[in-house]
Amino acid sequence: MEGFMRILVITLVFAIFYELGGLVQLSPSIRTTISLILAIMSGVFIPAAVLAGIGAAYGTLVSLFLIGLPVIGGLYAIYRIPGTTRFYIFLRIVIIVILLTILVSVKIHALDLVNIGPQTILFP
Numbered sequence: 001m002e003g004f005m006r007i008l009v010i011t012l013v014f015a016i017f018y019e020l021g022g023l024v025q026l027s028p029s030i031r032t033t034i035s036l037i038l039a040i041m042s043g044v045f046i047p048a049a050v051l052a053g054i055g056a057a058y059g060t061l062v063s064l065f066l067i068g069l070p071v072i073g074g075l076y077a078i079y080r081i082p083g084t085t086r087f088y089i090f091l092r093i094v095i096i097v098i099l100l101t102i103l104v105s106v107k108i109h110a111l112d113l114v115n116i117g118p119q120t121i122l123f124p
Contacts, residue, residue: 005051010043067106074099 014035021031074095081088081095 001055002048002051005055006043006046009046009051009054010039013042014039067102071099071102 017035017038018031021035024031026034078092078095081092083089083092
C-alpha cells in the first residue's frame with residue numbers, strides 16, 4: 001500500500017508542478033524535467049508515517065462525503081416535499097426512516113471501531 005501511495009503522491013506533485021511551470025511560461029521540456037525531478041524527490045523522501053497520515057485524512061474526507069451527501073440530500077428532500085397529501089407525508093416518513101437507518105448503522109460501526117460494543121452512550 002505504501003508503494004501505491006508513493007506513486008499517487010508522485011503523480012499529484014508532478015501534475016501540480018507541471019501546471020505551475022505553465023503559468024510561469026517555461027518551455028514544455030524544462031517544466032517536464034523540473035516537475036519530474038521534484039515529484040520523484042517528493043515521493044521518495046516522504047516518510048511512511050506521513051503517507052499513512054495522508055491516506056487516513058483522505059479516507060476520512062471520502063467517508064464523510066459518502067455519508068454526508070445522502071443525509072443532506074434526504075434532509076433537503078424532507079424540506080422540499082410538501083406535507084399536503086397522505087402520499088407526501090408517507091414519503092417523508094420513508095425518508096426519515098432511511099436517514100435513521102443510516103445514523104444507526106454509522107453508530108454501530110463507530111462503536112465497533114472503538115470496541116465498546118452495541119450499547120447506548122449517554123451524553124451528560
